[in-house]
Amino acid sequence: MTKKRIDEPTGTEFVGHEWDGIEELNTPLPRWWLYTFYATILFAVVYVVLYPAWPLIDRATAGTLGWSSRGDLAAEMRAADAARAGVVAKIAATPIEALADDPALMQAAVAGGAAAFKVNCVQCHGAGAAGSPGYPNLNDDDWIWGGTLTEIEYTLTHGIRWDAAAETRSNFMPAFEGSLEPAQVGALTAHVLSLSGKARPNAAGAQMFADNCAACHGAGGEGLPAVGGPALNDAIWLYGGSASAIGKQILAPRHGVMPAWQGRLDPVTIKMLAAYVHARGGGQAPAPAAAQPEAAQVAAK
Secondary structure, rough: OOOOOEEEOOOEEEEEEEEEOEEEEEEOOOOOHHHHHHHHHHHHHHHHHHHOOOOOOOOEOOOOOOHHHHHHHHHHHHHHHHHHHHHHHHHHHHHHHHHHHHHHHHHHHHHHHHHHHHHHHHHOOOOOOOEOOOOOOOOOOOOOOOOHHHHHHHHHHOOOOOOOOOOOEOOOOOOOOOOEEEHHHHHHHHHHHHOOOOOOOOHHHHHHHHOOOOHHHOOOOOHHHHHHHHOOOOOOOOOOOOOOHHHHHHOOOOOOOOOOOOOOOHHHHHHHHHHHOOOOOOOOOOOOOHHHHHHHHHHHO
């Protein structure tokens, strides 16, 4: 056998490897490191026995403690549901028009509606409810079908132009392509822009507006929520407020569709969503019953 060679300064034997005159010492590992390593092995063995560890085809080994992160989450969800069950029940029992009478309950409804909005509504209206072309901004005070709590709840429940809902809100603007000459479209467009101060009034456009548009949009373009006629006398536009965008809408109107959430969401969630949308900043107070036009009262039912 080859005699072991010892490094005189350290008293440690050489491993026997040599490269270009450089040799390696067989220095033993520190005891504290070895003990730590052995402890980790012991910990791993105990963990495998107590907790889920080995993946199988459709599950993992359960462990003798029966613990799992999914079980923990389910228990936390049950506890959260139980904690808010009383508040949810109170919201469900309170007529939506009376929510504002209890500020704490209204706040709870708005918080619940905010969570539901993030799951169901941001895809069209945006995370901040600011909307985009073709999708209404829910932060302003411009409402096509009315912005009271009751009207918003109705819209959420039955949708807009949603064929699967018998009581859906529905209106359609006629297409004037083929029935108006380009000059007439230009005059009507200019009149619509004049309602918000963006163009000069013109008699021809005003007459066409009175004959064809005032029945839904109002004589002054103030809008008629009872029939879903948008206001045209402000700076808020669903499909754009330029002359070309307005002219395009006159010739070939676009009609958005909103799903009915009845049957998809429970009534209390719809109520909380209505409270959240109403609280975004543009929600309207209900008009006195005697002051509401008959058509508006029917639409709110």
